[in-house]
Amino acid sequence: MPGLRFFVEHDEQRIFDDSEYEAVGCTLVENNSWPTAPPTATIIGLKELQESTDPLPHTHIQFAHCYKNQAGWSSVLARFHRGGGTLYDLEFLNDASGRRVAAFGFHAGFAGAAAGALALSSQQKGKKLGHLQPFENEDAMVATVKQLLGGSGKGVKALVIGALGRCGRGAVDLFRKIGLAEDDILKWDLDETAKGGPFSEILDVDIFVNCIYLNSQIPSFITRDQIIGAGPQRKLSVVVDVSCDTTNPFNPIPIYTINTTFAEPTVAVDVGAQNPALSVISIDHLPTLLPREASEQFSMDLLPSLLEFPNRQTARVWTDAKKLFEEKMAAAAVAEGLA
Ligand SMILES: NC(=O)c1ccc[n+]([C@@H]2O[C@H](COP(=O)([O-])OP(=O)(O)OC[C@H]3O[C@@H](n4cnc5c(N)ncnc54)[C@H](O)[C@@H]3O)[C@@H](O)[C@H]2O)c1
Known part of the structure; x- marks a missing residue:
């Protein structure tokens, strides 16, 4: 983009080498040096900033996870209020x-x-899933999963809720690619959950993957009482909460309270010693398991809007995002007693 300069922080963890950025004209700078960038710089990062009360004077483009009453939402926005900065939240850039x-x-x-x-x-072998490492690519991921399931996922039964959405389609695709029979992949979306939970059908699959986009209070999909009540016959072994509304007061899977990590991917649900084990995966950065492909796809989709960013005072995608930020920041200012 003519007239724009791009600075990229050095990062040992990243799947892309520094040289890949240099090759396209970016200047590499020290890791975590963004707080000292000139005030006119726009900071593009992906996930939440580290917890702090420091004022934020810059313009940030990121997923801040503070617009849906998540834990600490108002203190994050209060940092922008105090610093005079602006947040364009990537989750709310709409066409x-x-x-x-x-x-x-x-x-x-x-x-x-x-x-x-x-x-x-792992659970079938009486073990706990160990440290997850990012995969080089999708084929490597599929091959590893198949191998660990003894050559194929045939015979495994899964239920995906939110199956018509982006995450849901991805979950269904993986299950198909590792060899589950089509009839063994139950695909639910709004029609199937309209009757209201909890749903006993969830107890009859091996893996339940929640992929809904939660935007209102809904009845729980599954409860601990229901799981314990199912006794030793329960099939359900693993719950993957892709939606990860862990701290949302309306989390429809109220059987766990923490986000899990690559180092500790599962958390056990206390279901009583007499019952089969049940573990939950609630990792909130799952695309990092496939970092290159996930990043390239996201960047391709974001690029047309980024190209409009220099005209953000008039370009609808950016003016809408700014309006939303201002509304949320005003609410946060009231909540934090800053208004
Ligand atoms: N864990 C992670 O790493 C990670 C990464 C990306 C996205 N997410 C989260 O995953 C969620 C889904 O994202 P998406 O991009 O797939 O959203 P999406 O809007 O593309 O799809 C959501 C789907 O859920 C369905 N749905 C909504 N409420 C439902 C209900 N009560 N019952 C049944 N179906 C319902 C919708 O009809 C839609 O098909 C979001 O909360 C997002 O923040 C998590």
Whole structure:
């Protein structure tokens, strides 16, 4: 983009080498040096900033996870209020028809389903799923999962809720690719959950993957009482909560309270010693299991909007996002007593 300069922080963890950025004209700078960038710089990052009360004077483009009353939402926005900065939240950049311009959904669902299948295979061997490492690519992921399931996922039964969405389609795709029979992949969306939970059908599959986009209070899909009540016959072994509304007061899967990590991918649900084990995967950065493909797809989808960013005072995708930010920040200012 003419007239724009791009600085990229050095990062040992990243799947892309520094040289790949240099090759396209970016300047490499020190890791975590963004707070000292000139005030006119726009900071593009992906996930939440580290917790702090420091004022934020810059313009940020990121997933801040603070618009849906998540834990700590108002203190994050208060940092922008105090610093005079602006947040353009990537989760709320929409096209003219209201669809998100870019989302990681497909690879999140794909990777979440893979992690669920890996947890099932460990559990069947009486073990706990160990440290997850990012895969080089999708083929490597599929091959590993199949191998650990003894050559194929045939015979495994899965239920995906939110199956028509991005994450849901990714989860279904993974299950197909590892060899589950089509009839063994139950695909639910709004029609199937309209009757209201909890749903006993969830107890009759090996892996339940939740991929819904939660935007209102709904009855729980599954409860601990229901799981314990199912006794030793329960088939359900692994729950993958791709949606990860862990701290949302309306989380429809109220059987766990923490987000799990690559180092500790599963958390056990206390279901009583007499009952079969049940573990939950609630990793909120699942696309990092397939970092290159997930990043390339997201970037391709975001690029047309980014190209409009220099005209953000008039370009609808950016003016809408700014308006939403201002509304949320005003609510946060009231909540934090800053108004
Ligand atoms: N864990 C992660 O790493 C990760 C990564 C990306 C996205 N996500 C999260 O996954 C969720 C889904 O994202 P998406 O991009 O797939 O959204 P999406 O809008 O593409 O799809 C959501 C689907 O859920 C369905 N749905 C909504 N409410 C439902 C209900 N009550 N019952 C049944 N179906 C319902 C919708 O009809 C839709 O088909 C979001 O909360 C997103 O933040 C998590």
